[in-house]
Amino acid sequence: xxxxxxxxxxxxxxxxxxxxxxxxxxxxxxxxxxxxxxxxxxxxxxxxxxxxxxxxxxxxxxxxxxxxxxxxxxxxxxxxxxxxxxxxxxxxxxxxxxxxxxxxxxxxxxxxxxxxxxxxxxxxxxxxxxxxxxxxxxxxxxxxxxxxxxxxxxxxxxxxxxxxx
Numbered sequence: 001x002x003x004x005x006x007x008x009x010x011x012x013x014x015x016x017x018x019x020x021x022x023x024x025x026x027x028x029x030x031x032x033x034x035x036x037x038x039x040x041x042x043x044x045x046x047x048x049x050x051x052x053x054x055x056x057x058x059x060x061x062x063x064x065x066x067x068x069x070x071x072x073x074x075x076x077x078x079x080x081x082x083x084x085x086x087x088x089x090x091x092x093x094x095x096x097x098x099x100x101x102x103x104x105x106x107x108x109x110x111x112x113x114x115x116x117x118x119x120x121x122x123x124x125x126x127x128x129x130x131x132x133x134x135x136x137x138x139x140x141x142x143x144x145x146x147x148x149x150x151x152x153x154x155x156x157x158x159x160x161x162x163x164x165x
Contacts, residue, residue: 064102071096090131098122 002010028034074092078084101118104111121127136146 060102064099067095067099071099086131086135087128090127091125093127094122094125097126 031037071092074088075096078086078089078092097118098121101115101122104118105115106112134146136150
């Protein structure tokens with residue numbers, strides 16, 4: 001149950017609304033076509049909003065398609081030269097998954113369920129970060145650690161040197 005202050009606030013608002021309604025009635029009386037004009041203006045604004053949203057959707061679709069195309073072009077270069085730039089290929093995979101996420105979100109389930117995961121792969125640069133961590137040639141701590149692990153494994157399986165006669 002509202003207290004006295006809340007009731008006063010409600011009554012103040014009610015007075016404001018009734019005053020605005022009286023003003024509107026005065027405008028309508030002076031111009032009987034005003035309601036129809038306001039309705040037409042509202043419909044025109046809605047139509048412009050729909051067109052803007054349609055253009056925005058088309059632009060994001062085109063940008064996603066360009067992202068996918070660019071990523072595939074970069075990956076084709078990498079495929080033709082497997083000893084090429086693995087970091088660039090990892091970045092291209094991030095871009096590819098980000099672009100595919102856009103279209104996956106538009107498809108029905110179960111494909112649409114993967115859209116957020118695919119999008120997050122692109123946003124977080126998953127493949128780029130993993131390539132950096134898994135690159136034994138890297139100069140960072142992950143590269144050094146991976147080189148040490150690979151050397152240890154290599155030494156464990158390397159045949160022991162034979163004693164010369």
